[in-house]
Amino acid sequence: MMKLERGRQGSLRLNLPGKAEYYSFNPSPLDSVVPLQLDDAQIADLARCSRKIGEVEGMSHFVPNADMYLAMYVRKEALLSSQIEGTQCTFDDMLDPSNSTAYKREVIDVVNYVSAAELAVREMDRLPLCMKLLREVHAELLKDARGSDKHPGEIRTSQNWIGPHGCTIRQAAFVPPNVDDMNDALFRLENFMNREDLDPVVKAALVHYQFETIHPFLDGNGRLGRLLITLSLINDRVLTKPVFYPSYQLKLRRSEYYERLTAVRERGAYEEWVSFFCECMSESAADAAASLKSLVELHNRSEKLIREHLARAATNGLSLLEFLEAHPIVTTASVRDGLGVSRTTASNLIEDFRKIGILRVGDEDRQRYRQYVYEDYLSILRAGVDPL
Numbered sequence: 001m002m003k004l005e006r007g008r009q010g011s012l013r014l015n016l017p018g019k020a021e022y023y024s025f026n027p028s029p030l031d032s033v034v035p036l037q038l039d040d041a042q043i044a045d046l047a048r049c050s051r052k053i054g055e056v057e058g059m060s061h062f063v064p065n066a067d068m069y070l071a072m073y074v075r076k077e078a079l080l081s082s083q084i085e086g087t088q089c090t091f092d093d094m095l096d097p098s099n100s101t102a103y104k105r106e107v108i109d110v111v112n113y114v115s116a117a118e119l120a121v122r123e124m125d126r127l128p129l130c131m132k133l134l135r136e137v138h139a140e141l142l143k144d145a146r147g148s149d150k151h152p153g154e155i156r157t158s159q160n161w162i163g164p165h166g167c168t169i170r171q172a173a174f175v176p177p178n179v180d181d182m183n184d185a186l187f188r189l190e191n192f193m194n195r196e197d198l199d200p201v202v203k204a205a206l207v208h209y210q211f212e213t214i215h216p217f218l219d220g221n222g223r224l225g226r227l228l229i230t231l232s233l234i235n236d237r238v239l240t241k242p243v244f245y246p247s248y249q250l251k252l253r254r255s256e257y258y259e260r261l262t263a264v265r266e267r268g269a270y271e272e273w274v275s276f277f278c279e280c281m282s283e284s285a286a287d288a289a290a291s292l293k294s295l296v297e298l299h300n301r302s303e304k305l306i307r308e309h310l311a312r313a314a315t316n317g318l319s320l321l322e323f324l325e326a327h328p329i330v331t332t333a334s335v336r337d338g339l340g341v342s343r344t345t346a347s348n349l350i351e352d353f354r355k356i357g358i359l360r361v362g363d364e365d366r367q368r369y370r371q372y373v374y375e376d377y378l379s380i381l382r383a384g385v386d387p388l
Contacts, residue, residue: 007268049278052285077245078113116141129235147219176215200236205277244288249280328374
């Protein structure tokens, strides 16, 4: 059973009689927690975080081809968030064209996250940030993937718990609210998500904590809760699109991430959680900004090589460069189909790109159906995405 210090974070609820009894956690409404009592150092963390997020958001409006790069950022966030929960998929696995018809189970998890994120951003043009939206996104997240047997898109109607595989509810490290408390907490959270009188970063931190604590679905709560960070910032107009990958530092500091969430539940350490959250978001945004700058510089170098060396083929070469920024692992067939050119033209373009150093062979041992890799591009995006 959880051990709670007396505080503002909530209380334990005794459920069921006799031998079946167990305690669940009933979190305090966030409205009763704010305003937080941040000290000078925590206020500085918050200011730095807001500034870094603003910088990468600003860059996204002035970088040529930014939407292409940001689409890759969504994929990176999808992978990082899934890796926090043990996925061993790599960035290259996700982009490998040979996986296009039969994804491995872990690749499906990541691909679904991308689809769920894109759905959420589209739907926020017509819906506020609400449980209806989150249910739609959850259904997309779990479609044909891990957890697809756990009622995708449906709020749980039974008790769940968190702990080692096979543990009983009494052995659990954490037992979320029972169904009645959960429904009440979700109603209050939905209202809190749309308050307009709070700092957006503080709100995103608290919303993420509260969602993870309520744990309203039978599976996929962690991934949806981390996506909710970005959605909250978009809802508050801090971001216009997913311009960075919040799970970057949460993955690197995974143990501390879980410890900080637990500390809020056990002793009401909201301020410490917000400070940790700000540190992680600052570093994630700074990394995204540096990555964006590197991607633009690489694009300019590659474009210069194409113009200098491909002569009459430069127009097709520039089209291939744009294609590679969306599909950095290609085959002759995928280039042919993607550019709408003949197989011979595609093969010649790939060979030209190999000669000037833009592409390399990805699988030297294969003579047929070879893959070619835009290695310099992938090396920028791969940073921090090795499986745990």
